[in-house]
Amino acid sequence: METMHSIGNAQFMENSEAVKKWENLDDWHHAIGTGPFILKDFVPGVSATLAKNPNYYDHDERYPRTSFPM
Numbered sequence: 001m002e003t004m005h006s007i008g009n010a011q012f013m014e015n016s017e018a019v020k021k022w023e024n025l026d027d028w029h030h031a032i033g034t035g036p037f038i039l040k041d042f043v044p045g046v047s048a049t050l051a052k053n054p055n056y057y058d059h060d061e062r063y064p065r066t067s068f069p070m
Contacts, residue, residue: 035053
């Protein structure tokens with residue numbers, strides 16, 4: 001279950017299971033989510049290193065040449 005939070009104009013969601021497991025989600029190693037990239041390294045104010053998410057796309061069994069985000 002996700003919880004919606006606001007700080008100023010920014011809004012974000014936290015996964016309650018992740019909060020229970022790690023308590024402090026400020027550590028980038030605990031970043032969760034979906035998308036075409038996975039966060040591999042993060043240096044605040046300097047860089048973010050991303051890698052392709054191999055599980056992002058799925059295929060329709062009826063149309064194997066068609067891929068779509070999961």
